[in-house]
Amino acid sequence: MVLNSKALHVTGALLVSTMLLQPSSFAQGLVEDSTANLTLRNFFFERTFTAPNYPQDKAREWTQSFIFDLRSGFTSGTIGVGVDVLGKYAVKLDGGAGRYGALLLPKDRDGEPADNFGRLGVALKARLGATELKVGEWMPNLPIVTADDFRALPQTFEGAQLSSQDIKHWTLYAGQLNKSSLRNDSSMEDLAFGSAHSDAFNYLGGDYRSESKNTTIRLWSGQLEDIYQQQYVGLNQRWQLSTSATLNTNIGYFWGKDDGSAKAGRLDNRTASLMIGLGVYEHTFSIGLQQVSGDTGWMRISGTGGIYLANNTFNHAFDNPREKSWQLRYDLNFAGYGLPGLSLMTRYVRGEDVRLQKIDNGSEWVRETELGYVIQSGPAKNLAVRWRNASVRRDFNNSDYDENRVILTYPINIL
Secondary structure (H helix, E strand, O other): OOOOHHHHHHHHHHHHHHHHOOOOOHHHHHHHOOEEEEEEEEEEEEEEEOOOOOOOOEEEEEEEEEEEEEEOOOOOOOOEEEEEEEEEEEEEEEOOHHHOOOOOOOEOOOOOEOOEEEEEEEEEEEEEOOEEEEEEEEOOEEOOEEOOOOOOOOOEEEEEEEEEOOOOOEEEEEEEEEEEEOOOOOOOEEEEEOOEEEOOEEEEEEEEEOOOOOEEEEEEEEEEOOOEEEEEEEEEEEEEOOOOEEEEEEEEEEEEEEOOOOOOOOOEEEEEEEEEEEEEOOEEEEEEEEEEEOOOOOOOOOOOOOOOOOOOOOOOOOOOOOOEEEEEEEEEEHHHHOOOOEEEEEEEEEEEEEEEOOEEEEEEEEEEEEEEEEOOOOOOOOOEEEEEEEEEEEOOOOOOEEEEEEEEEEEEEOO
16 A cells, blocks of 8 residues: 555644644643754765776765754653654755766756755654654665665655554564655655666564663565565674673675566565674774675665665675675774774775676675764864775776765754
C-alpha cells in the first residue's frame, strides 16, 4: 500500500487537530522540552581528475550552508503531539559550470550551478507511551536506508514512521517513505534505483540493545516496490579488555532480490561486512573486510549513504558486483597528548574482482586522511574544522582523482 501525499496530509491534519483540542496543555511540554539549533557549515570541495582524456581537469565548489533543526517536546495528556522542523539553505561562494562536479550545488536550467538552494521540511509527531508516530519530512538513519549528509546539505525523505520502545531493550520500527530530496537538490522526487523509479519504500526493523549496552542486534527488512526487496542482520559487540583497551566488532549481512514487476531487471545480491577495531589508550587500529556476492551490486535507494558497510568511505562503498575488499585504518585522539579536540584518521581500502559490463576482474583503491579540530572553550567553542584528503585509483571507468575537502561547522544552540 502506498501512502500518497493526500494520505500524509490527512494524517498530518489529524495530528494538528489533536494539538488544538488540548489548549490548556499545548504549550507546557511542547515548548519546555523543545530543542533548536542552527548549524553553520562552510564546505570547500576540490577534485583533480588524473585519468587521461577525462572531460575536465578539476571540479571545485564552495558553499555556505545554514541548517536549522527544531525538535519540539510533546503536549501533556494520554496522547502527546509535537512537531519537528528542518530548514536547510546553501549559498554558492564559488563554482562555475566549468568546475561543476563536486555535487554541492544543483544546476539551473542554463547549466550553471545555482546561486542558492534549500527547502523547509516539517514532520508532525504523536506519542502514546513509548510509541511514536511521525508523518512528514526527516532524515532516516537506518541500516537499509540512510540519508546522505556528506555535502553542503543533508538528504531528506517524506513519509510516515511508527517506532516503539515499549518492549524492554528493543526499539521497533515500521514505516513507508515515498519521496526524497537529494543532498544537492531542493525538490522532492520519487525514489530511484538507477533509472527505475518507485513511490514507496516499505520497511520493518528491530534493534535490541543489552542491559550493559555492549551488544546490539539489528534485524531489518525493506522493499522498494516493484524494484527490490532487501533484508539485513547485524551485530555490534564491544569488549572491555582492560582499563586501557577495548575491542569493537561490527558484523553485517545484507541479502536481496528483485521485487514485483522488477523495473530494474533481475537483481541478486548478498553482501557481508566485518569491521574489527582495537582501541589502546588514544589509538585505534581497525581492519575492515567486505564481500559482495550475487550477480548485482549492493542495493540502495539512489543518493543514500552506505555507512553500514565496513568499507564505506567518503568517496566509495566498494559495493560493485562480486567485489572483495579489505581496509586498514588508524585513528588517533590527541587528548592524551595534551591537545583535546584534535583528531586524526587515515585509511587505505582496496577492492578486487569487480564484475561490470566489459569488466571481468577490475580493481580499485582509496586512500583517505582526515585531520580535525574542535575548539574547546571561549567564544568560538564547538567550532569544528576538518580537512579531508583523498586519492582514488581504478583500472576501470577512467575515473582516477585526488581531492581535498575543508569543512567548518559551527553549531549555535537556540533552545
